[in-house]
Amino acid sequence: MGGKMDKDWEVLVVGAGPAGSGAAAAAAEGGAKTLLIDRKKEIGTPVQCGEVVGASLIRQLKLRVPPQAIASVQDHTRFILDRRIMITSREPYWKSVTLERKIFDKLLAARAAEAGASVQADTRLASLEMKDDKVSMATLVHRGEEVVVRPKVVIAADGAHSSVAKMMDLSLYPSDAMARGIEFEMVAKSKLPPGMQIFLEPEVGLGYGWIIPKGPRRANVGLGVIGLDESRRSTILEWAGGNPIVSKYFDLDQVLEVKSGDAPLPGFLGGPLRGNVLFAGDAAGQTLAFVGEGILPSFACGQGAGAVAAAAVRARSLKKLECYDRAVKDIMGEELERGGALKDAILGAWSDETLTEGQRTLLCGLIMSESIFPDQAEEVRQFLDLPAASLARVVRAGIQKRKARASVAVLRHR
Ligand SMILES: Cc1cc2nc3c(=O)[nH]c(=O)nc-3n(C[C@H](O)[C@H](O)[C@H](O)COP(=O)(O)OP(=O)(O)OC[C@H]3O[C@@H](n4cnc5c(N)ncnc54)[C@H](O)[C@@H]3O)c2cc1C
Incomplete structure (x- = not known):
């Protein structure tokens, strides 16, 4: 296997979602030779997300979101409860920005590359070899061919169904602690109100439905439900067709994209560290658990993981990795704990x-x-x-x- 993949990588980041790109940028900025891989052929695609983030979190993290990654901006959120009561909140947390994640995720990975990380799409972690409870070797499949790397630190940013966790026989949180999500990106029949709408009602069950604007006449319309047994497709068709507000705005024959995925529920678990592996983002359940907001918490916690990994490499001491829990608490502990409560x-x-x-x-x-x-x-x-x-x-x-x-x-x- 030729080219740059053969290098002596110090930090291997598995998964180029927000957690992985945040981690790789911070690790490279901290001076570590960093490789960021994703099994997807195109980073950011397919989208499995409502794509909305709290405007206050963007400010708090001092994040510069490129304008081309912003689909729309909302100044309020409406909660429609049992189809009877409507609460309109203009609290800072409930003002929001909808991202175009295909663009956002790719730009975050590009920033990691600009910071000095090597970024490789179409590269899958296939197996891990362990020695003394630490990863000693990782086998990757890069454009169809096997490559072996021996990183000093691994950052598992590989999502809700983390393959690293499976390869290490770990279950960081119970596999049933997951909300199942399904969403249609749709064109509205008429202009939408400039706010996100959240529906809690018996027709949804334990979870909620949403209309997340992506423009005056375009929105993500979806559901996230805990303990959903029926097919996702029939569930959303039935709900969207039967809900009076959703059906007022949307025809089920105007669907631009179907998105589905699972969101972890556990909320704050600190910064899980096992041997020389730091778990970040959905792989670590680092989401604001009461709503499942994970894009920015994953990115911020990923940055923490990357910085801690680089510090450990610089000091040639894996002991330094133990700072990860503290780092996550400093970055996002308050929000993650509030979300969990x-x-x-x-x-x-x-x-x-x-x-x-x-x-x-x-x-x-x-x-x-x-x-x-x-x-x-x-x-x-x-x-x-x-x-x-x-x-x-x-x-x-x-x-x-x-x-x-x-x-x-x-x-x-x-
Ligand atoms: C239906 C739904 C709606 C949601 N809506 C919102 C929302 O509106 N706002 C919000 O903030 N959050 C939302 N979330 C949560 C949000 O999508 C996640 O919290 C966020 O994407 C987590 O980022 P991450 O980087 O940890 O993982 P991911 O974005 O899942 O990225 C993990 C990456 O790892 C890669 N990978 C996995 N295994 C391997 C392997 N073996 N080798 C190489 N690469 C691998 C995957 O290809 C993937 O790109 C939603 C989730 C769902 C399911």
Whole structure:
């Protein structure tokens, strides 16, 4: 095998999603000889994502998103709960930017290359050889041919179904802790409101539906559901055709792209380190678990993994890798922990069998939209069987108490 692939790589990054590209750029900037690989022929394609990120996270991470990777910008999010109550939030977290991930992911990988990493699409990690609980050798299949590399550190940024974890016989989180997602990118019949719409309702189950604008007349319309047994395609067809708001805007014969994938649920697990392998992004469950937002958390935690890997290589000491947990906590710990706590509160509300399915979706939606504090769930429970107008008054009072920038309305399309 000729060319650059034979080099003595110090850091091997498996997977060129946001986590892997963030990791490879940081590792190369830290002076490590870094190889970033992805089995895809084209980095960023196919997309398995709603493509939306919180505008406040972009600011917090001081991320420069190239304009060509931005599909649209939203100044609010609407939560439509049990098809009865609508909460419109203008809180910083609920202002959002929709990315064109095919462009975004490729540009992130290009930035890693500009930082000095070698980037190879169409290159799959095929197997790992372990010695003393550490990876001693990795076999890659590069454009159909085998290449052997012996990195000092491996960063596993290979997604929700991490092949590195499988090869190391690890399960970092239970395999059923996964939301199954399905989405159509569609053209709308008329102009869409300039906000993301999130639907919690018995027709969806434990999870939520969404309309994520990608322009005035284009959007990702999808569902993420925990414990979904039926086929993804029939589930979205049934839901999109039956939901009054979705069917008002979209015809099921205007579909530009079908996207599907799984999103890990566990939320914050620290920065998993095993031997000389750092896990990052979805492979490590580093998502804001209450909504499944993973693009920017994965990228930021990946950067942390890359910087720690480079520091270990520089110091010739794998002991330095133990800083990874601390690094992730410094970068994103607060957000990841908040996301995990909200997810636990939502799962708690959903498992309350004294409530009807409609009431459960109302309660989960109030927690998710942060209209109530999670510890108010008990107090609010008694109001859930009120008529919509009275319930809206109670929710409004709660929002005022929280001083949240949000409003409440009653929907009458039932
Ligand atoms: C339906 C759905 C909707 C979502 N919507 C949103 C959203 O709107 N906003 C948001 O922030 N997050 C969303 N997410 C989550 C988001 O997509 C992920 O959190 C994010 O992509 C994680 O980035 P990553 O780099 O860790 O992994 P990935 O983006 O999954 O990248 C992993 C890469 O590893 C590569 N790979 C895997 N195995 C190998 C191997 N053996 N050799 C070489 N390469 C390999 C894959 O090809 C892939 O490119 C959604 C997820 C789903 C499923």
